[in-house]
Amino acid sequence: MNYVLIKDVLDLVQEFEIETNNNNHFETSIEGFKNWISINNNTVVNEPDWEGKENGRSAESVINTLIVHMNRYAKSYSKSAIVGSDFSTQEDFIYLINLKAFGEMSKMDLIKKNVHEKPVGMQIINRLINQGWVEQRNSKTDKRRKVISISETGLQALENLMDKIRQATSIVTGNLLHNEKMELIRLLNKLNDFHQQIYDKNIDTENLLEEALTFKKE
DSSP states (O other), rough: OHHHHHHHHHHHHHHHHHHHHHHOOOOOSSHHHHHHHHHHTOOOOTOOOTGGGGGGGGHHHHHHHHHHHHHHHHHHHHHHHHHTTSOHHHHHHHHHHHHHHHBBOOOHHHHHHTTTTHHHHHHHHHHHHHTTTTTEEEEESTTSSSEEEHHHHHHHHHHHHHHHHHHHHHHTTTTTOOOHHHHHHHHHHHHHHHHHHHHHTTTHHHHHHHHHHHHHHO
């Protein structure tokens, strides 16, 4: 029996458990262990196939396409969830959910939290105010600044729709297993953290691509 190999494997498992306990990026399971090894060695376990791969289509192209498709699928389920309600778009209830979860904030803070451009975000907020679902008032700390919060009417409107919203949210993850959902969350968080730093710079559209590419090389 190769005891040296067994010791090396046990040492590797111990290292995996220490890292998992520290950051919870990986599920403590065989699949989580395999993913951890794959990422730490910059290799891929069971590299998938994709349409056009044999003709040189890049992984980046596939990821971009799939993210766009997932966004469209999610919007279609959300659209179905709000049929017959007073909600106009999925952004309406997403803004309300954010206000309910994080409390009062400025209009721009809410817009940035949803990664919208100011004109689009203001249109959504004004629609919510007109519905009576959002209230605005002067900030307690700065009278020159206004903050908004979800109203009791808004809470009730959200509650009336929550069952369907949860159904729409649930169906988006499809047939993913629990460990697959955890890995997807880890990867999407990593991507989001990268892009959030660029978004927070408020780079104008003309220079955005060039600046983002420079940021990626750093």
